[in-house]
Amino acid sequence: MTYPLQKKDTSILYVEDEELLRKNIVTFLERRFNVVYSATNGMEGFELFSKHFPDIVITDILMPVMDGIEMVKRIKQLRPDMPIIITTAFSDTKYLMQAISLKVDGYVTKPIDYNNLMEAINRIIHFLTSKTLEASYTESLKRIQRMLSGAIDALAYAIESRDPYTAGHQKRVARLAGAICTQMGYTEEEVRKIEIVGMIHDIGKISIPAEILMKPFDLQDIEMSLLHNHCKVGFDILKNIEFPFPVAEIVYQHHERLDGSGYPRGLTKDDIFFEARIISVADVVESMSSHRPYRPSRGIDKAIEEIVAHRGTFYDTEIVDACVALFTKGYNLSST
Template structure:
């Protein structure tokens, strides 16, 4: 699947310094304004250079390095690269995060930057999807915290929830924004967003469990979900949590084909199918958050 085009519109608007380059020759194909501002070059001056001249190494890795600016000073930070396919040719998307003061970068900080970039791709195309992902992330993490998941488990879930619908950028807006009921064919096309999302994120070096959590968030305990029809023991706990948070947020929010149904209707839905489609413990903790702990979504629709 060609995914270069998916990143390009986010690339130009991002506040993170980024460039596209040939991983073999180092030739720079394009650079965003954030990178130009960081180093003090005009685009014409920058584009004739190679990443090797700048001190960047277009390898699929993250490393600490220093880049020389136009006036000769050094900018230090972490550079990361991910290989993408464009017109059957491999390209490198390079991202540079400047080091602030004497701070040090951690793997978690780099992962957060990657997740933020992927999330912005959704936001630029469909602001609604971005809001849905943020609210779902908030609820999923609250449930996980109540269930005493490990810090690693909550972090993985948080990152997965933040981009769980990224595959929808490949779904026609005519389907996403259709005011009426979807036809069977349209619904089948909508379901492909899970597998498309997995195709997108597999090109980023994320912890192995994050793509798995995302790929299972529409699976159901009784095997009625998609894309693989997995059953209870085959589904990660994090995916079971994400599934409940996803349903509750979706039912509580406006859709093109219906007004928001409200929290009560959403909680009735997960309670009616507790133990059948949705994990019983996850449902109980979710309901308790709303009924006893006054949980509220902090992100507006």
């Protein structure tokens, strides 16, 4: 018989007053686990527990000196989530009910069947392993997020030191895009992704001469193509950074339009990432309604008119609707 989940490094405390049974079970467990403690009653069991803190406790109920119920109560006071398996005869219903109320993790009826016992132990090991994995996954996710925030801040700072207007624009786009995402009912994680891309979506403008950035109207063809190139430059800057989602590609796409009239690649509909569609709406709304030193604001009403006029052609209908709903509720673009 194989027990695939058994783990050698799991430590077990077994408490049983009946000597022969205790010896047999201990021998069985010792063949499978490195550390097995055994005790003859609840008092002794609790002492061993307090000294060694094993991973799993297996205990009988009816024992002299201190019964299993009292011992489990004491253990649970120390460690409320301690995994405990009760071994009991069917006739011990009164005690069994008490054990259930103590929220133990498994029951094995007497006479003990080794398969049932291993099944109960393995179920707990499986649970403990997945809990450990989950904890280490959460920890590494947090570490990645910290690294990511650092990289984003550094990139945002790089552009801010050269072009404060683009930096302010990116912050407001990030905030608006996140708010649209929330309005659409997406998760906090999705909102955070959108905000990250928003913070650096125009990073490629770092390569554009300041004179061109300052006069986005009446541009010569060559100047226009330089400006349009900021999406590709942004992609090139970001493509080798290992983000947990395709930040570089989203940045590449943020001026594309659903009908293919956008730039730089003239992508259409499903070829444009959802995140890029949101950034494009937030980008237009922010750009049109913000003041720049070289041009006045066209106002939020004009900006909303623009996205509504091109709802379904340039811009995703649901994203436009969510954006309009936000401003109807009084969203303030400039508040931080």
